[in-house]
Each structure stands twice: as C-alpha cells, then as structure tokens.
Amino acid sequence: MELHLNLLKRVNLFRIFFIFLIGLFYSACNQPQKTYLHEFVSFKEVNGIYFTEVHRRSANGLSFDKYGFQQEPQWRMRFLSDDSVSIYSPDKKRYLNFLLSRGYDSVFNTARAWLKMKKISKDSLVFQLLSAKNNELDTRGEDVYMTLYADNYIKNVLHTTPEILQRPTRKDSLFIKSLVDKATKNHDSTFAARNPVEFVSATTLIQVAQRKSVPDFLANNFNVSADYFDPVYDITINNTSRNFFYTFTIIVDQTGKMHYGKPLVSFLDDKDMEASYIKNSTLIMEGYLAKYLHVKPGSTLGMPHASRITVNIKGVPQK
Known part of the structure; x- marks a missing residue:
C-alpha cells in the first residue's frame, strides 16, 4: 500500500511538471519574437579598394600547420558591390569578376570559398576560412585567418611591398627547425x-x-x-x-x-x-x-x- 502511494505521488509530481512546461512553452510563443541573427555583411565602405593578402596564419601566429604545411597568402581582390567581387587570377594574369553571396553572421561565399568577415576597414580585411562538407557549413570556422591590406596602405603608409610582408616570420623558422630535427631523427x-x-x-x-x-x-x-x-x-x-x-x-x-x-x-x-x-x-x-x-x-x-x-x-x- 505504501509503495502504491509513493508511486502515485511521483506520477502527480510528473504531471505538475509537465503542465508547467506546457504553460511555459505557450507563454514563450505568445511573446514578441526576438531576432538573434546579425545583419547581412556589407562591403560598401571598402568598395573599389584593391586589397592584397599579406599573410594566412593560424591563431597561434604560424603560417605552417602542425604537419608543416604552409598556408600561403594568395588573394588579390576588390569588392565591386555587395553582390560581386573582382579577384586576381594567377593563371589568367588578370582580375576576374565573381558573384558574392552574403549570409548572416558575417558569412559570405565567393569563388567557391566560404569565408567569415572578422575585420573590415579601408586599410585592412581579416577573413576566417570556413569548412563546407555534404551541404553543411561549419560557421565556427577553421583555425586559419587571411589578412589583406589595401594596396595604398602598403605603399604609402607602411612604405613596403606585399612580397616583404608575405615573408615567413622568425617564429615560422623556429617551428620548421623543430620539425626538421624530428624528421632527421625519425x-x-x-x-x-x-x-x-x-x-x-x-x-x-x-x-x-x-x-x-x-x-x-x-x-x-x-x-x-x-x-x-x-x-x-x-x-x-x-x-x-x-x-x-x-x-x-x-x-x-x-x-x-x-x-x-x-x-x-x-x-x-x-x-x-x-x-x-x-x-x-x-x-x-x-x-x-x-x-x-x-x-x-x-x-x-x-x-x-x-x-x-x-x-x-x-x-x-x-x-
């Protein structure tokens, strides 16, 4: 008898909790909906400016991954509008126009690459590479960041060239030296x-x-x-x-x-x-x-x- 009463109490408690959840759900549905999505990323402030990628690095500052593979800075680009971009083609030796698809949370796609805008100014851009697989996009991004400087900023403010800025750092050299030592031994x-x-x-x-x-x-x-x-x-x-x-x-x-x-x-x-x-x-x-x-x-x-x-x-x- 006592066991039956305890079981009955537990069932009643479950019913009360379930009714509470239903009430909470309907209450939330009747409230004005909040939008947590960000606005579409816009490139208006940098339209027409030529940018050159000066380095492509991981968050640790290295341009080489743990396997010794170098992430090379390759892009030269100019945004034409919020739906088109011009990117330099090394094989064609000229700029080619590509469609630009903008998404929420600073995500965009162009030249079949998914990127996330991390920084935008008339002097520099920072993109994070995103992974796309089986029609799914991981918006958390890879541990690889592309940094581009405006050509005018490189020439007239930094007074240097893209080739100098693209050189590996001392940190890169020390890292590669450690990999060379390991490969020599094993x-x-x-x-x-x-x-x-x-x-x-x-x-x-x-x-x-x-x-x-x-x-x-x-x-x-x-x-x-x-x-x-x-x-x-x-x-x-x-x-x-x-x-x-x-x-x-x-x-x-x-x-x-x-x-x-x-x-x-x-x-x-x-x-x-x-x-x-x-x-x-x-x-x-x-x-x-x-x-x-x-x-x-x-x-x-x-x-x-x-x-x-x-x-x-x-x-x-x-x-």
Missing part, C-alpha cells in the same frame, strides 16, 4: 617540403618529370597545393631488358639519400606477390635511380629535410 616524422625534391638525370636513358597541376581559377582549381603536399614523379627508363611498371613511395632524407617507402598497389593479401614487388622495385630504385640520378633533397625555408615522394617508374625495352 623518418616517420617527415613532412612536405616547400621546395620539393629535385632529380637531375645523368644519362639520356632516364627521363624524370614531376607532375604539375594546371591552375584554373574559373574551375576552382587555382589551389595546386597537392603538388607541394604530395609530389609525384613520372620516371621512364629506356633500353631495359623487359617492360615493367612500379609505383611506390620514397623517403628522400636531408642528404638526398633515398629510402624505400611502400608500394602503392593492392596485392589482395598475397604476401608472396607483395614481397616480390617490393624486392624488384627496390632493385630498380637502387640499380637505376640511385646510380643515374642526382638527387637534391626537399627543403623548407632554406632547410633541407626528409620528405616523402611518390614515383611511377616505367621500363621500356630497346626496340
């Missing part, structure tokens, strides 16, 4: 070289070509960072005894010495085939590449260091 800590590995053939029988992306601003392919982050080299060896093709990674250390990485093909758990592939491709690396190619190691901020590259090696028998 090749598992290699990072992409800002100036990638260079191969110079000592014989006409071997040709080397590094793959280069062709920038196309209109097709949103103006970012060719893949060439820097994952350099790929196509190597042809002529007058071989047989046809062959191998694709694998190589770690080129700070002295230019090559170390075999891993094959880039699937063996479907066939361990014998995998072992044979690694053995033969290693012989090609040591018998041809190491003997007939002069290797200049990759470097970042003038410091040579171990970096990982991909090679595609094709053997062509003599006709």
